[in-house]
Amino acid sequence: MPDNGLTPASGASSGTSSGTQDFDLKAHIRGVPDFPKPGILFYDISTLLRDGPAWRGAMDRLAEIIRPYRPTLLAGIESRGFLMAAPMALELGLGFIMLRKPRKLPGATIGYDYDLEYGKDRIEMQADALRPGERVVLLDDLLATGGTMAAAIQLLRKAGAEVPAAATLIELRFLNGRARVDVPVETLATYDD
Ligand SMILES: O=P(O)(O)OC[C@H]1O[C@H](OP(=O)(O)OP(=O)(O)O)[C@H](O)[C@@H]1O
Numbered sequence: 001m002p003d004n005g006l007t008p009a010s011g012a013s014s015g016t017s018s019g020t021q022d023f024d025l026k027a028h029i030r031g032v033p034d035f036p037k038p039g040i041l042f043y044d045i046s047t048l049l050r051d052g053p054a055w056r057g058a059m060d061r062l063a064e065i066i067r068p069y070r071p072t073l074l075a076g077i078e079s080r081g082f083l084m085a086a087p088m089a090l091e092l093g094l095g096f097i098m099l100r101k102p103r104k105l106p107g108a109t110i111g112y113d114y115d116l117e118y119g120k121d122r123i124e125m126q127a128d129a130l131r132p133g134e135r136v137v138l139l140d141d142l143l144a145t146g147g148t149m150a151a152a153i154q155l156l157r158k159a160g161a162e163v164p165a166a167a168t169l170i171e172l173r174f175l176n177g178r179a180r181v182d183v184p185v186e187t188l189a190t191y192d193d
Pocket residue numbers: 077078079080081140141142143144145146147148149177
């Protein structure tokens with residue numbers, strides 16, 4: 001764990017939903033209390049990103065897990081999902097597309113509106129981003145309530161894609177986001193509180 005003056009996020013050593021226990025990702029993630037609001041423990045991946053070998057290890061491990069789903073394209077969810085999708089695309093020899101907050105993408109877009117706990121949100125992609133028969137694996141850094149991921153899957157389907165799986169570094173299992181997502185979600189580190 002880097003000496004960053006902040007607490008490592010709690011929990012036993014990390015594994016994956018595929019059962020592999022050989023990469024201790026949790027040692028590289030810090031928990032920042034009361035960010036962005038009092039009472040929230042923020043799982044910060046900055047400490048992982050700034051450690052070259054650890055970041056490489058995480059991407060290698062996730063690539064191994066994603067490969068069997070045989071994606072033809074990846075999609076990253078703004079903004080931390082882009083950090084995942086870009087290196088993963090290079091690793092797998094694929095392209096990737098950006099799923100963005102409203103009015104960020106040029107040209108014709110397709111959007112999907114979804115409900116938040118209070119209010120609404122929308123996610124968009126470029127209308128010409130997909131070719132026929134595309135199998136898109138979705139990437140983000142973290143699964144919390146699952147609202148963002150569920151909306152992203154609906155958007156990709158609306159655009160004509162098949163979504164065989166989604167993958168994140170971190171899953172906050174106590175929020176039960178998986179229940180809202182109807183594809184397999186692969187994760188490298190799970191937190192129970
Ligand atoms: O499962 P959910 O409850 O929907 O939450 C998970 C989402 O929240 C975070 O993104 P955020 O909206 O903070 O944006 P950022 O990536 O730009 O920081 C995270 O990167 C996921 O995209």
